[in-house]
Amino acid sequence: MTRFASRWILACVAVLTIAAADVSPALANWLKVRDAAMTLRERGRSQEAYELVAQTGVTTVAHEVDRSFIAGFLALRVLGRHDLALAHFKNMAVMTARLRPSDDPAGHRAMAGYWLGRTLQVMGQADEAKTLYTTAAMYRNTFYGLLAASQAGLSDTRAAIAPAAPAYPRPQLFWHDPRMNSELVLAIIKTESNFRTTAVSSAGALGDMQLMPGTVKAISRKTGVPLDPRMVASNRNYNVAVGSHHFADLLAKYAGNVTLAAAAYNAGSGASDGWIARFGDPRTNSIDIVDWIELIPFRETRGYVKKVVSNYVAYLSTGTSSVTASAR
Structure with missing residues (x-):
């Protein structure tokens, strides 16, 4: 986040x-x-x-x-x-x-x-x-x-998680970035706000995907699209459109690695890049990806990355997509 x-x-x-x-x-x-x-x-x-x-x-x-x-x-x-x-x-x-x-x-x-x-x-x-x-x-x-x-x-992950399907709601998403599948967007929303559209964190993060106002401004400058912070804070589709665009950019930056993108979404790409430089790059197998997660110095970010990955697999398991139990 x-x-x-x-x-x-x-x-x-x-x-x-x-x-x-x-x-x-x-x-x-x-x-x-x-x-x-x-x-x-x-x-x-x-x-x-x-x-x-x-x-x-x-x-x-x-x-x-x-x-x-x-x-x-x-x-x-x-x-x-x-x-x-x-x-x-x-x-x-x-x-x-x-x-x-x-x-x-x-x-x-x-x-x-x-x-x-x-x-x-x-x-x-x-x-x-x-x-x-x-x-x-x-x-x-x-x-x-x-x-x-x-x-x-x-190989029974889908069957094992199926009874918990009610804990993984699937509100219809209209505007999420097409570079991300809906299961990953849902996993992030569940981790961030548990689908509370008007959620505001103690740090000021807004809405379903818990976007910081500064991040919204940066996205607006980068894309050239005027963005309304009030809509980010109150409208799910608007919030998801902006948040999923940001996460999709991070996925592109980290070659599709969900773990690295999630760490950057939570702590900033500067932090994620710094940890790659310090601990190694799991994309090149210079470090085991589970080790990399456990070496993250921020307790919140360690927990956040794990929740995004587990929620993502849960959404894949309770939907129609194929399931792979991996941190990558």
Whole structure:
């Protein structure tokens, strides 16, 4: 989404001063540790990054789940310590049973199962890995549930998601950009506003596709078409026409990669380009695309990208299009 596009520099500063933001002190403290560890990893001090996370105490179940994930991720994907990764992901799986409903227990169970499966797969335990992937795939309406289903070779995604079809409304869209299919537009709207046409975010993003006024002005200048901010804020078709044009431009910029386009829509193309430069380009296989998502430093953007991808697959699954469970 575009709500961060005009606040990119401020957002970078906020990562370091997050205690002043609208978060609890416990979350602020954990996010500082998380960010410091990822900075150490990026500077080649991976062992220090791992030790910082592994030795940090946290005070909530949700933060322990995330701490276990980051420790496991660093152990598996950076240090190659499969034994340590397995222990951390097992702890993550156990802790998900204690998560509150508001902390997305289903999504985190799928996440733990997926990463346990990947760890066991690397360790040569293919049968055990498939069992864990299959279990994680029970949560098929989540990002990691979809990835787990793909890893397990399951082909029943459409049937698994079909009962949830009422949760994925399909209002008729008249003006969306023809460079995007309707399922992707619907996925973005569901993620952005859950179809609340008059939604206004705390940052000032407007309507179904949550467009920032500055973005609307930029699109108007680029296209030479006068755009009415009042219509953007109140008329679904008008909002979708502008928002889908913007997202389609991002898709073109990133060679059709939905993940990169979604990251840019949320945090700005400058941010997405910066992460490609820092972490690698998943389009060239210089980095695993799931790793790339997890390295995004903005918690909101990480979650946003996952929701867009999972909602997109859900719309494909409950419609007439073919289904591919992929983050690409």
